[in-house]
Amino acid sequence: MAAADAVAAGQSSGAAVRIEGLTKQFGRSKAVDDVSLDIDPGSFFTLLGPSGSGKTTTLMMVAGFVHPTAGEIFVGGRPVAGLPPQERQLGMVFQNYAVFPHLTVFQNIAFPLEVRRTPGADIRRRVGEMLELVRLSGYEQRLPRQLSGGEQQRVALARALVFRPRVLLMDEPLAALDKNLRTHMQGELKQIQQRLHVTVVYVTHDQEEALTMSDRLAVMNQGRVVQVGTPGELYEAPASLFAARFLGESSFIAGTVVDAGDGSAARMRTGAGVELSGRAASPLRVGQAVLAGIRPEKFLVDGAPAAGMNHSPGRVTGAVYAGDTTRYTVDIGAGEAVTVKLQNQMRARTRAAGDAMALSWHPAETVLFPAEAAAHGG
Amino acid sequence: MIGSEGQRTGLGTLALYGVAGLVLLLLIAPIVIVAIVSFSSAESLTFPPPGFSLRWYERFLALPGWRRALWVSVQVATITMVLATLLGLLASLALVRGRFRGKGIVYAFVLSPMIVPTIITAVALYFFFVRVVGTGSILAMAIGHTVLALPIVVMVIASTLQGFDSRLEMAAFSLGAGRLTTFRRITVPIIAPAVLSAGLFAFLTSFDELLIPLFLAGVEAETLSVRIWNSLLLEVDPMIAAVSTLFVVVTMLVLGISALLRRAGP
Numbered sequence: 001m002a003a004a005d006a007v008a009a010g011q012s013s014g015a016a017v018r019i020e021g022l023t024k025q026f027g028r029s030k031a032v033d034d035v036s037l038d039i040d041p042g043s044f045f046t047l048l049g050p051s052g053s054g055k056t057t058t059l060m061m062v063a064g065f066v067h068p069t070a071g072e073i074f075v076g077g078r079p080v081a082g083l084p085p086q087e088r089q090l091g092m093v094f095q096n097y098a099v100f101p102h103l104t105v106f107q108n109i110a111f112p113l114e115v116r117r118t119p120g121a122d123i124r125r126r127v128g129e130m131l132e133l134v135r136l137s138g139y140e141q142r143l144p145r146q147l148s149g150g151e152q153q154r155v156a157l158a159r160a161l162v163f164r165p166r167v168l169l170m171d172e173p174l175a176a177l178d179k180n181l182r183t184h185m186q187g188e189l190k191q192i193q194q195r196l197h198v199t200v201v202y203v204t205h206d207q208e209e210a211l212t213m214s215d216r217l218a219v220m221n222q223g224r225v226v227q228v229g230t231p232g233e234l235y236e237a238p239a240s241l242f243a244a245r246f247l248g249e250s251s252f253i254a255g256t257v258v259d260a261g262d263g264s265a266a267r268m269r270t271g272a273g274v275e276l277s278g279r280a281a282s283p284l285r286v287g288q289a290v291l292a293g294i295r296p297e298k299f300l301v302d303g304a305p306a307a308g309m310n311h312s313p314g315r316v317t318g319a320v321y322a323g324d325t326t327r328y329t330v331d332i333g334a335g336e337a338v339t340v341k342l343q344n345q346m347r348a349r350t351r352a353a354g355d356a357m358a359l360s361w362h363p364a365e366t367v368l369f370p371a372e373a374a375a376h377g378g
Numbered sequence: 379m380i381g382s383e384g385q386r387t388g389l390g391t392l393a394l395y396g397v398a399g400l401v402l403l404l405l406i407a408p409i410v411i412v413a414i415v416s417f418s419s420a421e422s423l424t425f426p427p428p429g430f431s432l433r434w435y436e437r438f439l440a441l442p443g444w445r446r447a448l449w450v451s452v453q454v455a456t457i458t459m460v461l462a463t464l465l466g467l468l469a470s471l472a473l474v475r476g477r478f479r480g481k482g483i484v485y486a487f488v489l490s491p492m493i494v495p496t497i498i499t500a501v502a503l504y505f506f507f508v509r510v511v512g513t514g515s516i517l518a519m520a521i522g523h524t525v526l527a528l529p530i531v532v533m534v535i536a537s538t539l540q541g542f543d544s545r546l547e548m549a550a551f552s553l554g555a556g557r558l559t560t561f562r563r564i565t566v567p568i569i570a571p572a573v574l575s576a577g578l579f580a581f582l583t584s585f586d587e588l589l590i591p592l593f594l595a596g597v598e599a600e601t602l603s604v605r606i607w608n609s610l611l612l613e614v615d616p617m618i619a620a621v622s623t624l625f626v627v628v629t630m631l632v633l634g635i636s637a638l639l640r641r642a643g644p
């Protein structure tokens with residue numbers, strides 16, 4: 001894409017965003033509670049969390065539309081507290097696109113350049129580049145009502161990027177699109193972000209979107225940041241029951257700690273009397289009630305018992321065929337069941353309810369969470 | 379069962395159409411009859427008219443008193459339109475966007491001329507203006523009509539502002555536009571159709587209104603409505619029908635333009 005390179009050439013690379021102790025109180029409740037984040041320049045950072053967890057409020061404080069009750073925000077190392085939104089030089093894309101309905105595609109994208117008194121020839125060139133970048137060349141004279149949702153979203157994106165902001169803020173920009181288009185736009189968005197090296201702060205409650213697009217992400221719950229890390233870190237090593245439940249799928253096996261280990265490696269005994277090893281999400285003590293979380297694709301079945309692995313006998317109680325995989329519900333005794341996801345490879349024997357299924361999995365893929373956290377975890 | 383249900387629905391539908399048709403007929407018939415009579419060739423009001431002619435329209439345009447009345451009405455209505463739209467726009471912005479105490483009371487106050495009988499407003503304005511400027515002031519009548527038109531203007535514009543997506547303004551801010559630029563280039567163009575149609579309603583409110591000019595017009599500045607009223611007291615001839623028809627045409631034109639504006643809006 002020649003246009004992207006032309007745009008990238010004129011683009012100062014993204015700015016770092018640092019948030020310190022950010023808090024927003026509405027009446028008695030804290031919508032955002034002591035949030036601190038470090039966002040690398042040029043990275044794709046996502047705020048992920050359930051509805052009402054404070055994602056939009058955090059983003060709005062960065063944009064300057066909401067005044068923090070406490071805390072500070074730095075963009076490119078400079079505090080922005082004193083600046084109104086129009087002076088922060090941050091691109092912003094809203095969930096409902098907020099494309100100006102009375103202006104054509106060209107006029108919409110030219111708007112930020114016009115208010116900056118960019119010469120007309122420059123405006124035409126840069127709008128043209130942007131249109132090419134978002135693949136809307138030829139749509140210049142259309143009005144927003146003549147565009148599909150996906151096209152309007154691209155106009156909003158081009159408009160937010162054309163003035164070369166160092167940071168692009170996006171609040172659930174793809175939520176209104178259908179599944180196929182959303183997946184497609186995710187790819188395009190990511191590609192554009194990488195070409196322009198712009199820092200993106202992205203808000204979503206779609207965990208799959210967060211996992212596939214982000215360099216790093218923060219999981220939020222009730223106004224607080226629960227965990228920050230790369231998608232891999234958050235998926236493989238959730239630090240809390242909430243993070244484990246919210247991001248991806250897990251089965252949880254209840255038990256008690258028999259060996260607290262050396263801080264991270266620990267052993268527990270399940271209700272069925274099976275001993276499991278795993279990594280402690282937080283320090284444990286012997287006798288404490290814990291839940292062992294395991295992702296459904298981590299299970300191996302019917303292999304030869306290998307040393308150092310966790311094992312459990314099981315019996316299939318349900319099977320759901322999903323094309324590439326089959327999801328089994330497996331009873332492991334003492335009233336506990338786990339979900340096991342297996343690839344439907346040629347050799348794989350499909351099983352029916354009632355069949356025995358011996359499970360094994362790696363201790364490194366077993367995370368032990370204190371069970372009392374369940375009360376306020378999820 | 380099904381048959382009798384169908385029967386009942388059929389009868390009900392018939393009754394509904396009947397009543398609706400009757401109401402429409404009662405609403406429209408006088409206007410249609412007046413319009414027909416206005417093209418009458420007869421000397422007096424007779425229906426059906428014996429022949430067709432444009433003599434009453436010619437007569438209306440030929441009489442300087444009537445022409446002057448039309449001109450006064452247009453001036454009063456135009457000033458009313460400008461004043462009511464300007465004040466109404468500002469008031470709506472304050473009422474919808476502003477944050478101040480007693481907003482509900484201010485809103486009720488702005489709408490109160492709709493509740494107060496016009497005759498009361500007219501009498502009050504009469505006693506005020508008679509001392510300040512005497513009668514016959516076009517501006518005084520326009521101010522009186524502005525009082526009457528303001529509630530309508532505020533209702534139309536305020537409801538549009540309430541439906542206005544404030545994220546459009548936030549987007550403009552984030553793109554670097556200041557408050558004034560955003561208002562001028564985003565807010566105003568989007569609410570313009572509603573503001574214009576509110577203005578047209580203000581024009582009509584003034585153009586049609588009798589009571590306030592009846593008190594304030596004096597002999598110097600009769601509006602069309604006052605002149606019709608006065609001439610009805612003396613004599614009734616088909617020219618009144620011609621004037622009335624003109625009235626209806628002006629009203630329909632203005633309403634038509636306003637409907638077109640609304641369709642053009644977002």
Ligand SMILES: Nc1ncnc2c1ncn2[C@@H]1O[C@H](COP(=O)(O)OP(=O)(O)OP(=O)(O)O)[C@@H](O)[C@H]1O
Nearest residue numbers: 026030031049050051052053054055056057058205
């Ligand atoms: N202007 C406001 N006044 C009062 N409470 C507010 C205001 N804005 C947000 N809140 C509250 O703050 C909390 C966080 O809201 P926020 O919009 O940031 O959540 P979110 O994570 O973006 O949720 P969603 O995924 O539903 O968009 C919610 O409980 C919300 O009710």
Ligand SMILES: [Mg+2]
Nearest residue numbers: 055056057171
């Ligand atoms: Mg939100």
